[in-house]
Amino acid sequence: MHSFLGIMWEAPDSLKRKQIIEVLDHLSREDFSLRSITDGSRLELLLDPFDIPKAEEEAYRRFVKYIRNRVVEKGANFDAMARKSIREGIRIRVYLDMFIRSALCHLGIAGSERINYNRLAYKLVKRLKGKKIGDWPQVLEKAKEFWEDPVKLDPRTAKIVTVLAAKVYYQLLYGKLRLGKPTKGELYPEHSDVYREVFKRRRLPRLEESKEQPSEVTV
Numbered sequence: 001m002h003s004f005l006g007i008m009w010e011a012p013d014s015l016k017r018k019q020i021i022e023v024l025d026h027l028s029r030e031d032f033s034l035r036s037i038t039d040g041s042r043l044e045l046l047l048d049p050f051d052i053p054k055a056e057e058e059a060y061r062r063f064v065k066y067i068r069n070r071v072v073e074k075g076a077n078f079d080a081m082a083r084k085s086i087r088e089g090i091r092i093r094v095y096l097d098m099f100i101r102s103a104l105c106h107l108g109i110a111g112s113e114r115i116n117y118n119r120l121a122y123k124l125v126k127r128l129k130g131k132k133i134g135d136w137p138q139v140l141e142k143a144k145e146f147w148e149d150p151v152k153l154d155p156r157t158a159k160i161v162t163v164l165a166a167k168v169y170y171q172l173l174y175g176k177l178r179l180g181k182p183t184k185g186e187l188y189p190e191h192s193d194v195y196r197e198v199f200k201r202r203r204l205p206r207l208e209e210s211k212e213q214p215s216e217v218t219v
Contacts, residue, residue, distance in 0.1 A: 019045050020106050027160045032140040040171040046102045055098050059091040064189045072190050083187040092172055096121050099168050116151045121165040
């Protein structure tokens with residue numbers, strides 16, 4: 001808090017941190033109701049202005065890398081539906097990581113301890129996947145078992161991560177973070193002129209190496 005000409009004001013960083021702490025405190029007190037899960041009104045306070053554009057870029061970069069590895073280099077065949085599902089799965093993981101990282105950072109949790117809370121978020125979303133929205137509160141309630149096993153987690157932090165993960169997942173599927181209909185070019189990056197040369201450059205060294213070194217696997 002600073003004073004200038006008798007006017008009290010807070011530095012932007014200080015105000016931002018105060019808002020984030022308030023959001024986290026609110027998450028720790030929320031219940032597992034549908035009203036709570038579907039309310040994503042304050043999620044953006046956990047992020048910096050450029051976090052979402054960077055998340056979208058990172059998610060698509062991982063998708064292109066996956067297609068390059070599985071389709072271009074290994075010959076796998078994925079139709080448009082499968083590619084859409086793969087892309088959405090990658091995107092969900094990127095967004096979960098982004099929001100959970102922000103929350104844990106402001107809660108002072110770092111290092112290997114974060115891994116346990118990330119796993120909690122992944123397990124929860126895996127259980128929510130394919131469930132009717134009306135069943136989500138019950139899923140969250142049962143997910144409390146993950147707070148104790150396989151590692152005993154701090155109850156308040158585990159509650160925050162549980163509610164936050166459910167909110168983010170809901171917004172990704174049905175809310176303001178939902179991805180629009182992808183174009184054919186986005187789903188088939190290996191066919192675009194932009195990525196074709198990249199795929200080619202990345203693939204050639206492996207092809208040349210495979211010619212020189214016999215495979216150790218006999219089918």
